[in-house]
Amino acid sequence: MVSIEKIHHVAYRCHNAKATAEWYKEHLGMDLAVAISEDKVPSTKEPDPYMHIFLDAGMGNVLAFFEITGAKEMSRDLNSPAWLQHIAFQVKDMEALEQAKGRLTEKGLDVIGITNHCIFKSIYFHDLNGHRLELCCNLGTADQAKKLKEIAPGMLEKWDETKTPPKDAAWLHSEEFQND
Numbered sequence: 716m717v718s719i720e721k722i723h724h725v726a727y728r729c730h731n732a733k734a735t736a737e738w739y740k741e742h743l744g745m746d747l748a749v750a751i752s753e754d755k756v757p758s759t760k761e762p763d764p765y766m767h768i769f770l771d772a773g774m775g776n777v778l779a780f781f782e783i784t785g786a787k788e789m790s791r792d793l794n795s796p797a798w799l800q801h802i803a804f805q806v807k808d809m810e811a812l813e814q815a816k817g818r819l820t821e822k823g824l825d826v827i828g829i830t831n832h833c834i835f836k837s838i839y840f841h842d843l844n845g846h847r848l849e850l851c852c853n854l855g856t857a858d859q860a861k862k863l864k865e866i867a868p869g870m871l872e873k874w875d876e877t878k879t880p881p882k883d884a885a886w887l888h889s890e891e892f893q894n895d
Contacts (some may be wrong), residue, residue, distance in 0.1 A: 724779045728783065
C-alpha cells in the first residue's frame with residue numbers, strides 16, 4: 716500500500732502567473748515560495764514553455780499555478796456545474812471567516828455566504844482566473860466527526876445503488892448536527 720504523508724501541492728492553470736501571485740498575496744496573504752520556468756515539460760519532454768508558481772498557503776500547504784503559452788485559452792470543466800470545482804481553504808474560526816468576508820467584500824469581490832453546512836460554515840468567491848474559492852471554518856465536534864465517519868460507508872453504498880440522496884439524509888440537518 717502507498718503511504719501518503721500529505722498533499723504536496725495542487726496545481727491549476729492561470730492567465731498570468733505574476734498577476735496571480737500578486738492577487739493571492741493581496742487577498743489571501745499567500746507568499747510566492749517558488750517560481751520555475753522551462754521550455755519543455757520535464758515529465759513528457761513536450762515543447763511547451765511555462766511558468767510554474769508555488770504559493771505558500773500556510774502549515775506546509777502549497778497552491779500552484781501554471782501559465783502556459785502554447786495552449787488554447789483556459790476554461791473550466793464545462794461538463795460540470797459552475798459551483799462544483801473549487802479550492803477550499805480553512806480559517807481558524809467564525810470570527811476569522813466573518814472578517815475575511817468583510818475584507819474581501821471591501822476589496823470589491825462578490826462573496827456568497829456565510830453558508831451553513833452544519834458541521835462547517837463557508838464563503839465563496841472567485842479569483843482573477845475565474846477559479847471558485849471557498850473559505851471555511853469547522854464547527855463540528857469530535858463526536859460529530861466520529862458519527863459522520865461511521866455512517867459514511869453506508870451512505871456511499873446507498874448512493875451507489877440508487878444515485879439519489881437517501882431518504883434519511885435529513886439527519887445532517889438534525890439537532891445533533893446543528894452548531895449555531
